[in-house]
Amino acid sequence: MAQKGKKVMVTVRKPPHGSIYVQESIEVMFIFATYEMDLSVVFLDDGVLALHPGQDTKELGIKGFMASLGALVDWEVTNVYADRQSLKDRGIAEDAIIAIGKDDDSGAPIHPRVLDAAEIAAMMAAQHSIVSF
Amino acid sequence: MLHTVNKSLFQNGALENCLRLARDGDAILLLEDGVYAAAAGTVKSSLIEQAVKRFAVYAIEADLKARGLGNLIKEVRVASYGDFVDLVEKYPVHAWL
Numbered sequence: 001m002a003q004k005g006k007k008v009m010v011t012v013r014k015p016p017h018g019s020i021y022v023q024e025s026i027e028v029m030f031i032f033a034t035y036e037m038d039l040s041v042v043f044l045d046d047g048v049l050a051l052h053p054g055q056d057t058k059e060l061g062i063k064g065f066m067a068s069l070g071a072l073v074d075w076e077v078t079n080v081y082a083d084r085q086s087l088k089d090r091g092i093a094e095d096a097i098i099a100i101g102k103d104d105d106s107g108a109p110i111h112p113r114v115l116d117a118a119e120i121a122a123m124m125a126a127q128h129s130i131v132s133f
Numbered sequence: 134m135l136h137t138v139n140k141s142l143f144q145n146g147a148l149e150n151c152l153r154l155a156r157d158g159d160a161i162l163l164l165e166d167g168v169y170a171a172a173a174g175t176v177k178s179s180l181i182e183q184a185v186k187r188f189a190v191y192a193i194e195a196d197l198k199a200r201g202l203g204n205l206i207k208e209v210r211v212a213s214y215g216d217f218v219d220l221v222e223k224y225p226v227h228a229w230l
Contacts, residue, residue: 014144015141015144015166015169016199017165017166018141046166056201058198059194059198089143089177090169090175091178
């Protein structure tokens with residue numbers, strides 16, 4: 001399965017914390033990155049809720065995965081996108097979404113790139129496989 | 134009756150189904166992914182904006198915090214787990230899973 005250079009996409013469409021899906025999707029992102037596959041990650045539909053600022057799971061008694069999302073760039077998961085319409089529908093400002101890492105030189109935060117549906121659809125059409133969460 | 138909803142209203146019809154059959158004087162408790170319905174400024178905020186006119190609507194604080202939700206529809210009452218217990222004592226419960 002893990003063929004170096006193959007184009008794979010992980011889509012995240014579930015909301016965070018209520019189920020294990022988003023946590024699992026991050027595990028799979030790290031695995032694909034380890035195998036040096038040509039990976040893209042798209043947060044859309046309720047998946048964009050994982051990018052909501054200010055999440056604090058302490059009172060739920062779970063660790064959460066905000067730290068993992070904030071380290072995606074360190075794991076060389078860099079092609080990360082968010083769907084514009086999904087953010088808008090859920091009242092999340094595009095410039096408020098969480099960072100997935102920092103720029104090595106400037107230290108500036110790196111955010112998922114916000115795309116329109118047509119751009120995401122075109123990217124999907126170019127994949128060898130799409131793994132949906 | 135206390136109606137509990139724990140699914141996201143963007144992916145599941147549980148909240149709408151619940152609101153259709155709830156009766157005046159009932160209470161609605163949003164928990165887990167159900168708390169997204171309490172957020173102001175979303176494409177679906179009008180559901181709870183209307184619901185608060187007929188029902189007492191509660192949202193669990195720990196679930197709101199976990200999801201970073203601070204900008205809520207004004208009339209939604211933020212509830213602790215202790216409040217949850219009090220509600221369960223006061224009303225029969227209908228869980229809309």
